Amino acid sequence: MHLNSIIRSLLLAVSLIASQEIHAADAAKEAAANFYQNYHKLRQSGGLTGIPNEAQLTQLSPLITPQLGSLLSAALREQQRCAEQFPDDKPPWIEGDIFSSNFEGFTSFNVGNSKSQGQARQVSIKQVPIKFVYIEGKYKVKWTDTLVLRNEAGHWLVDDIFYHANFAFTSGFGKNLQSSLKAIPTC
DSSP states (O other): OHHHHHHHHHHHHHHHHHHHHHHHHHHHHHHHHHHHHHHHHHHHHSOOOSSOOHHHHHHHGGGBOHHHHHHHHHHHHHHHHHHHHOTTSOOTTSSSOTTSSBTTOOSEEEEOOOEESSOOSSOOEEEEEEEEEEEETTEEEEEEEEEEEEEETTEEEEEEEEOOOOSSSBOSOOSBHHHHHHSOOOO
């Protein structure tokens, strides 16, 4: 009888741990979907292209890590400085979709299941594949990028994106967003 209760307790503990891991994976996937729903709305209704302006960045800030927010703010300041210094030239990051591989952006997206990065007991980073589609007339292109989310104070926030498209007209932001933002081009 005592052995049966120990086995039941162990099975309960294992199922609780498994259910917590499933919930955490769902939370990261939901955070990724929420980010792209909000970002897509900003692109369609707010004219977001390139680096978000201050108002757009304020709207996205609750969904991104402070580190990514700081990098975007620094890039925006440099963009504004370049626009003032050379008003007849296009400043850096004024055009294109920075949160997908395609310069023109996407018309739809599908969020995959999150995958833990690392093997620590408390996972703080998850990668989420995002399948994008862009359609213009008869032209249709599909690709998958990887969104990186970081758990900060119990909330999954966007920290980076790795671009994986294999077509010619990409966003031009290199391998991933953070690396591109850290290498701020000067005018």
